[in-house]
Amino acid sequence: xxxxxKSAPPPADAPRRIVTKEExxxxxxxxxxxxxxxIIRKNRKPEMKFPIRSLANVxxxxxxxxxxILGKQSTRTLTYNTVKSFAQSMRLLATTKKDLLDKNDIAGxxxxxxxxxxxxxxxxxxxxxxxxxxxxIEGMLGINREQLGYIPEERGGDVTGPLTVIDRNxxxxxxxxxxxxxxxxxxxxxxxxxxxxxxxxxxxxxLVIETASLFQRLVHHRYYEKADCILISMSGVPTRxxxxxxxxxxxxxxxxxxxxxxxxxxxxxxxxxxxxVGSGQAAHxxxxxxxxxxxxxxxxxxxxxxxxxxxxxxxxxxVDIKRAKDALKNDPFIRHHKPWQDALNxxxxxxxxxxxxxxxxxxxxxxxxxxxPDKLKRRDFLP
Amino acid sequence: xxxxxxxPVEAASAESMARRQRDISVSEFFLKNxxxxxxxxxxxxxxxxxxxxxxxxxxxxxEADIIPEIAVxxxxxxxxxxxxxxxxxxxxxxxxxxxRIFAKLLYGSKFHRxxxxxxxxxxxxxxxxxxGQLTTGTATCILSKVKSxxxxxxxxxxxxxxxxxPTVLKDVEIDWHPTFPGLASEKNSQPEPxxxxxxxxxxxxxxxxxxxxxxxxxxxxxQCVIAxxxxxxxxxxVLKSPAxxxxxxxxxxxxxxxxxxxxxxxxxxxxxRMTRTPPPPPLEIKPHPHGVELGMLMQMLKDTESRSLRSxxxxxxxxxxxxxxxxxxxxxGLDPKANPxxxxxxxxxxxxxxxxxxKLMRPPTDVxxxxxxxxxxxxxxxxxxxxxxxAFSRPPTVYRGNPFQIEAGLxxxxxxxxxxLAADDPVRLLRFANRVPLLYQTGACAxxxxxxxxxxxxxxxxxxxxxxxxxxxxxxxHIASVWVPFTSESKEAIAHYPEIIREITAALQECxxxxxxxxxxxxxxxEMDRKRNYIELYIPHLAIGLKDIxxxxxxxxxxxxxxxxxxxxxTHLET
Numbered sequence: 013x014x015x016x017x018k019s020a021p022p023p024a025d026a027p028r029r030i031v032t033k034e035e036x037x038x039x040x041x042x043x044x045x046x047x048x049x050x051i052i053r054k055n056r057k058p059e060m061k062f063p064i065r066s067l068a069n070v071x072x073x074x075x076x077x078x079x080x081i082l083g084k085q086s087t088r089t090l091t092y093n094t095v096k097s098f099a100q101s102m103r104l105l106a107t108t109k110k111d112l113l114d115k116n117d118i119a120g121x122x123x124x125x126x127x128x129x130x131x132x133x134x135x136x137x138x139x140x141x142x143x144x145x146x147x148x149i150e151g152m153l154g155i156n157r158e159q160l161g162y163i164p165e166e167r168g169g170d171v172t173g174p175l176t177v178i179d180r181n182x183x184x185x186x187x188x189x190x191x192x193x194x195x196x197x198x199x200x201x202x203x204x205x206x207x208x209x210x211x212x213x214x215x216x217x218x219l220v221i222e223t224a225s226l227f228q229r230l231v232h233h234r235y236y237e238k239a240d241c242i243l244i245s246m247s248g249v250p251t252r253x254x255x256x257x258x259x260x261x262x263x264x265x266x267x268x269x270x271x272x273x274x275x276x277x278x279x280x281x282x283x284x285x286x287x288x289v290g291s292g293q294a295a296h297x298x299x300x301x302x303x304x305x306x307x308x309x310x311x312x313x314x315x316x317x318x319x320x321x322x323x324x325x326x327x328x329x330x331v332d333i334k335r336a337k338d339a340l341k342n343d344p345f346i347r348h349h350k351p352w353q354d355a356l357n358x359x360x361x362x363x364x365x366x367x368x369x370x371x372x373x374x375x376x377x378x379x380x381x382x383x384x385p386d387k388l389k390r391r392d393f394l395p
Numbered sequence: 396x397x398x399x400x401x402x403p404v405e406a407a408s409a410e411s412m413a414r415r416q417r418d419i420s421v422s423e424f425f426l427k428n429x430x431x432x433x434x435x436x437x438x439x440x441x442x443x444x445x446x447x448x449x450x451x452x453x454x455x456x457x458e459a460d461i462i463p464e465i466a467v468x469x470x471x472x473x474x475x476x477x478x479x480x481x482x483x484x485x486x487x488x489x490x491x492x493x494x495r496i497f498a499k500l501l502y503g504s505k506f507h508r509x510x511x512x513x514x515x516x517x518x519x520x521x522x523x524x525x526x527g528q529l530t531t532g533t534a535t536c537i538l539s540k541v542k543s544x545x546x547x548x549x550x551x552x553x554x555x556x557x558x559x560x561p562t563v564l565k566d567v568e569i570d571w572h573p574t575f576p577g578l579a580s581e582k583n584s585q586p587e588p589x590x591x592x593x594x595x596x597x598x599x600x601x602x603x604x605x606x607x608x609x610x611x612x613x614x615x616x617x618q619c620v621i622a623x624x625x626x627x628x629x630x631x632x633v634l635k636s637p638a639x640x641x642x643x644x645x646x647x648x649x650x651x652x653x654x655x656x657x658x659x660x661x662x663x664x665x666x667x668r669m670t671r672t673p674p675p676p677p678l679e680i681k682p683h684p685h686g687v688e689l690g691m692l693m694q695m696l697k698d699t700e701s702r703s704l705r706s707x708x709x710x711x712x713x714x715x716x717x718x719x720x721x722x723x724x725x726x727x728g729l730d731p732k733a734n735p736x737x738x739x740x741x742x743x744x745x746x747x748x749x750x751x752x753x754k755l756m757r758p759p760t761d762v763x764x765x766x767x768x769x770x771x772x773x774x775x776x777x778x779x780x781x782x783x784x785x786a787f788s789r790p791p792t793v794y795r796g797n798p799f800q801i802e803a804g805l806x807x808x809x810x811x812x813x814x815x816l817a818a819d820d821p822v823r824l825l826r827f828a829n830r831v832p833l834l835y836q837t838g839a840c841a842x843x844x845x846x847x848x849x850x851x852x853x854x855x856x857x858x859x860x861x862x863x864x865x866x867x868x869x870x871x872x873h874i875a876s877v878w879v880p881f882t883s884e885s886k887e888a889i890a891h892y893p894e895i896i897r898e899i900t901a902a903l904q905e906c907x908x909x910x911x912x913x914x915x916x917x918x919x920x921x922e923m924d925r926k927r928n929y930i931e932l933y934i935p936h937l938a939i940g941l942k943d944i945x946x947x948x949x950x951x952x953x954x955x956x957x958x959x960x961x962x963x964x965x966t967h968l969e970t
Contacts, residue, residue, distance in 0.1 A: 040944060041944060041945065043944075044940075044941055044944035044945045045945060047941065048941055048945055048947075048955070051955055051958050051959060051962070052951075052954065052955065052958060055958065055962070056962070057962055057963075057966075090937075090959070090962075090963070091963070091966070091967070092926055092929070092930060092963060092966075092967040095929070095930055095933045095934065095937070095963065096929075096932075096933050098933070098937055099933040099934070099936035099937040099940065100936075101940070102936070102937050102939075102940025102941055102944070103936055103939065103940040103943075104940075105940060105944055106939070106940040106941075106942075106943030106944045107943075109943070109944055110943050110944075131936060132936070133932045133933065133936070134933060134936035
């Protein structure tokens with residue numbers, strides 16, 4: 013197993029590595045210099061090392077509370093087969109350094125893709141190519157791409173509740189305070205970069221919700237006042253910004269985080285697990301994008317019987333079964349937690365999944381009048 | 396029977412039938428069956444006439460040890476009427492033989508001998524003359540001069556088709572020398588005509604059609620030069636109007652229909668000989684007992700000059716010693732001293748069986764005169780600009796008691812150099828039998844069958860099931876034999892003897908193996924070029940990236956490019 017050399021960039025799980033643009037720029041220069049030295053001084057084929065980004069190269073570290081990347085690295089030596097991606101890496105690094113970091117500019121992933129169209133034969137043909145390479149560079153440098161000046165395209169998520177976010181005007185630097193309890197029937201959108209935000213809140217916990225419609229119901233009935241919590245909607249798998257925001261908020265205000273998703277393997281293994289411990293794909297930056305204090309509120313397979321929802325379920329589909337079995341076999345997080353294995357096995361035994369909205373069977377507001385208070389009282393959360 | 400209630404025709408009696416029974420002359424028979432001889436249509440008639448005359452000229456020169464020089468002139472005299480004149484520098488023909496050679500079917504020197512030659516039956520040129528006579532009413536005109544004579548004979552003959560005998564219309568002695576256009580060279584653009592002290596010229600006027608293309612006289616003569624590298628050939632065709640293009644001929648060969656058509660050459664086109672060394676003269680052999688059928692055995696027993704069976708066997712056959720002859724007689728239970736003619740009538744079957752039960756030496760095989768690998772390749776390279784060319788001669792072997800030898804060669808075109816050879820078309824095939832090009836009946840020929848039977852995919856060519864391989868390539872196969880087994884008298888296709896197919900296959904496989912070495916080397920080269928181009932494409936970008944990151948100078952950027960090119964090419968291109 014390759015252990016990172018001394019000259020190699022610090023491992024990605026270094027605690028909260030926040031770098032300045034000058035430091036990031038210098039790090040790119042070092043990568044370039046090493047390659048230049050290989051070619052000119054040592055007369056050998058240059059190589060680049062990337063951490064392998066997959067579930068096979070992560071370990072669930074219960075102490076730290078997230079997927080920790082292992083030492084496995086892939087070495088990309090310059091050969092006939094790699095010459096194109098090698099050249100693209102160089103040009104992408106050059107663009108990152110010269111156009112973003114040194115000029116204090118930002119760019120979206122899709123803009124990078126289009127920017128490459130000026131590189132002639134070296135251009136990216138499809139955006140997934142440039143996305144992958146960007147992930148590689150992120151891993152190689154050990155700096156998440158937001159710090160390199162890349163902004164995510166996707167929306168971050170919505171926040172409502174007893175929370176005041178302290179932001180700054182990007183041009184003037186003037187302090188802007190946003191009171192998330194006074195947004196009427198709407199919500200505050202999490203911005204793509206959240207590192208600079210500060211928080212004021214007296215809430216007791218954070219409730220993270222998968223679907224936007226249930227979030228709207230809770231907002232409409234001002235559930236956050238009743239339960240004294242901050243409501244966050246993820247709309248599916250949470251974005252990096254959303255995960256980072258929840259993490260920073262929870263760390264800052266020392267708040268517990270409860271997660272409420274559909275009761276299906278996707279909700280458990282993709283949405284909740286990614287929020288809590290990160291993903292294999294982004295293993296090199298999980299230390300930033302994880303919420304170790306998160307706990308799972310529901311809907312659990314046990315809830316089906318407890319709340320008499322047997323006739324509000326759907327049969328598991330082929331893809332659900334495959335996902336559940338795969339997680340039981342390969343997902344380090346699930347394999348670490350017996351309760352999760354029990355939950356997935358139970359779901360497989362029942363052969364059904366359940367949606368958040370299923371509680372409407374007992375009345376539209378049953379979920380906030382009965383289910384949530386009941387669950388909060390019982391506190392039988394999954395890890 | 397259905398005929399029951401019809402009025403019965405008066406039944407023929409043996410006597411009435413006898414009145415209708417009479418001789419059929421061979422000439423009459425072939426007049427009715429002229430397709431057997433290659434005169435089925437006007438276009439083919441023209442080719443067959445040229446072919447028969449050229450074959451005869453070459454055979455005569457070979458036998459007389461003369462380096463052949465032949466002129467072929469085709470002149471259109473009417474809408475569908477052509478005069479074909481072929482002149483050679485051969486030994487000439489003595490006066491007495493001229494009428495029978497040119498106006499009597501089945502008259503010739505080659506049928507009764509086992510010797511490698513182009514002609515076999517003694518039909519060809521007389522049939523051509525007869526065809527001309529039939530279609531135009533004209534006579535065959537012959538000029539011939541032998542070396543010893545001062546003057547040449549000018550004879551015009553027709554054939555009496557009833558009796559199969561020549562009718563001489565004109566017979567005079569004139570001053571004439573066979574004359575050939577000189578070869579233009581760098582020094583001499585207007586060369587003097589060449590004159591020979593001996594030779595023969597035949598002119599036949601006939602109904603014919605001239606169409607260019609794969610089955611044309613032009614193609615025949617071109618191939619003839621390949622198979623006969625010692626031949627110097629002159630050719631011209633004089634047309635009244637431009638020849639129609641053959642449908643389906645690749646556009647490279649014929650001018651576009653509306654553009655001003657290039658008139659066919661009225662000037663002489665000359666093919667210079669590639670060698671002055673004539674092929675070693677083929678030797679004549681006696682038939683081998685294992686190649687003789689019962690009927691022929693009976694005929695030989697009747698015709699022999701020997702007095703006893705034993706001496707007949709050892710005298711008239713090859714590979715039968717006196718001792719072996721005795722063994723055959725004993726095996727057959729026949730008296731070695733018996734009269735061969737009597738045996739022919741009574742005991743030939745027992746003798747035939749005994750012969751085939753006796754082990755015999757194979758016939759001598761050193762009697763053939765192959766073209767030779769080098770000259771075959773030279774001929775191919777004259778035909779196309781080739782990237783790769785090879786030829787292979789099998790050792791001579793035997794089918795049915797007849798020695799034969801197979802030579803095969805192939806030439807793989809330079810890409811884009813030979814328009815008529817497309818990469819996804821079937822390969823072009825040149826078939827030769829005793830140095831004579833075979834143009835018709837490709838599908839029926841043992842050569843085609845053998846080529847199709849070889850698995851060319853093993854050698855890097857595409858090959859549809861049951862078809863010729865595809866590729867910009869020419870395959871040439873030559874069979875030399877004392878008796879080439881044709882499927883018909885028009886001598887267009889080789890019969891499918893397993894021994895022959897086996898030999899052709901073996902020769903082709905050897906050529907195929909050599910081709911595959913070449914093709915795989917070429918593929919490797921192409922792969923290397925492709926890799927080099929790919930590397931060349933991206934190295935500059937890598938350098939640009941480094942330059943932007945490290946603020947390199949243009950000189951440093953350039954040295955990165957140079958160094959990387961060296962590094963990558965060393966590992967990926969030198970294998």
